[in-house]
Amino acid sequence: MGSTDMRITAQVLKVLGALTSASDEISGADIARLTELPSGTLYPILMRLERSRWVESEWEDGDPRELGRPRRRLYRVTGLGAKSARAAFQEIKAAIGRPAWGLS
Amino acid sequence: MGSVVAACCAFLGKLLADEFKAWFPWIAERILQCAVRGLPENQRVRYSEEWRSHLNETPGEIGKSVCALGFLRAGWKMSRILSEEASQFPEEPESAKPGRLQSLHIVFGTPVPKNDVQNKEIASMAIEATNSIRAYGKGVEGSLDVFWENNLEPTAPPLVRIHFLRYTNFRSGAQQANRILGFSNLELYLTEIGLTSEDAKHWVKRLVENRSVSIPNVMLPEPHVAAYEPHP
Numbered sequence: 001m002g003s004t005d006m007r008i009t010a011q012v013l014k015v016l017g018a019l020t021s022a023s024d025e026i027s028g029a030d031i032a033r034l035t036e037l038p039s040g041t042l043y044p045i046l047m048r049l050e051r052s053r054w055v056e057s058e059w060e061d062g063d064p065r066e067l068g069r070p071r072r073r074l075y076r077v078t079g080l081g082a083k084s085a086r087a088a089f090q091e092i093k094a095a096i097g098r099p100a101w102g103l104s
Numbered sequence: 105m106g107s108v109v110a111a112c113c114a115f116l117g118k119l120l121a122d123e124f125k126a127w128f129p130w131i132a133e134r135i136l137q138c139a140v141r142g143l144p145e146n147q148r149v150r151y152s153e154e155w156r157s158h159l160n161e162t163p164g165e166i167g168k169s170v171c172a173l174g175f176l177r178a179g180w181k182m183s184r185i186l187s188e189e190a191s192q193f194p195e196e197p198e199s200a201k202p203g204r205l206q207s208l209h210i211v212f213g214t215p216v217p218k219n220d221v222q223n224k225e226i227a228s229m230a231i232e233a234t235n236s237i238r239a240y241g242k243g244v245e246g247s248l249d250v251f252w253e254n255n256l257e258p259t260a261p262p263l264v265r266i267h268f269l270r271y272t273n274f275r276s277g278a279q280q281a282n283r284i285l286g287f288s289n290l291e292l293y294l295t296e297i298g299l300t301s302e303d304a305k306h307w308v309k310r311l312v313e314n315r316s317v318s319i320p321n322v323m324l325p326e327p328h329v330a331a332y333e334p335h336p
Contacts, residue, residue: 007322021230031209039175042178069160072154
């Protein structure tokens with residue numbers, strides 16, 4: 001899967017914004033809190049971002065038995081994600097300034 | 105007599121509330137399991153733990169149940185995305201992929217250092233772009249059915265007919281079509297409604313090959329939606 005498969009929507013922008021503005025790797029629950037997106041919307045977006053390699057994730061360190069809770073999956077933006085997001089944001093800004101092209 | 109009945113009602117009400125409260129974690133867990141079962145087998149272990157951790161961080165029993173219901177929706181959507189992907193891009197073995205792609209992954213797959221200037225810049229761009237979209241209008245999710253109307257006249261300038269079918273609040277009746285002249289204008293239109301230029305190129309190419317395409321999960325800005333409302 002390549003970055004070409006990533007479609008940018010307002011929700012995707014929110015998720016990218018949360019990921020890039022966080023000072024550390026963050027979990028899905030943190031992203032949900034920051035973006036106020038419901039879990040049903042958030043995880044498909046994270047999966048698409050991950051499959052396009054804009055974002056990657058890994059389990060937090062530690063054993064669930066020692067932690068006393070399930071491990072958190074931590075997300076961060078990749079170099080490709082940062083590069084592609086920057087291009088997409090610029091493209092959106094430029095596209096919004098253009099007129100509609102419909103004939104009827 | 106009235107006060108005795110009121111006391112009994114209050115007692116029963118509390119009993120029922122406690123009973124429901126005790127059942128909420130069980131219900132949330134069952135919904136989560138159901139959501140995970142909807143995913144492809146190779147994804148189940150991961151999301152089972154990840155979503156359980158998300159539930160663990162969600163406050164309140166009702167909040168947990170609502171969150172678990174969201175996982176049901178997520179599971180269904182993710183499974184649909186993965187199956188669409190599998191039909192469009194059959195998995196290749198790692199060894200069969202060109203070395204170029206692997207090198208790109210090695211170069212760009214490297215995590216961005218935390219707290220770096222580039223990240224802050226992108227975050228501010230994300231906020232700016234989100235605000236631009238908000239100012240432009242809220243998006244309406246749906247699919248775009250695109251048809252090359254005069255495909256039997258290869259020398260004529262291509263005339264493309266587009267129908268937008270919204271996923272929610274779909275009103276029955278004939279939908280008004282939008283027509284665009286020329287593939288380059290179609291490509292511009294697709295980028296205007298939020299597709300990346302690469303995506304737009306991809307769909308135009310598919311249209312030329314197949315004469316018609318259906319573009320799923322399009323977030324059409326509200327000003328554009330009006331063009332596709334049903335005929336009065």
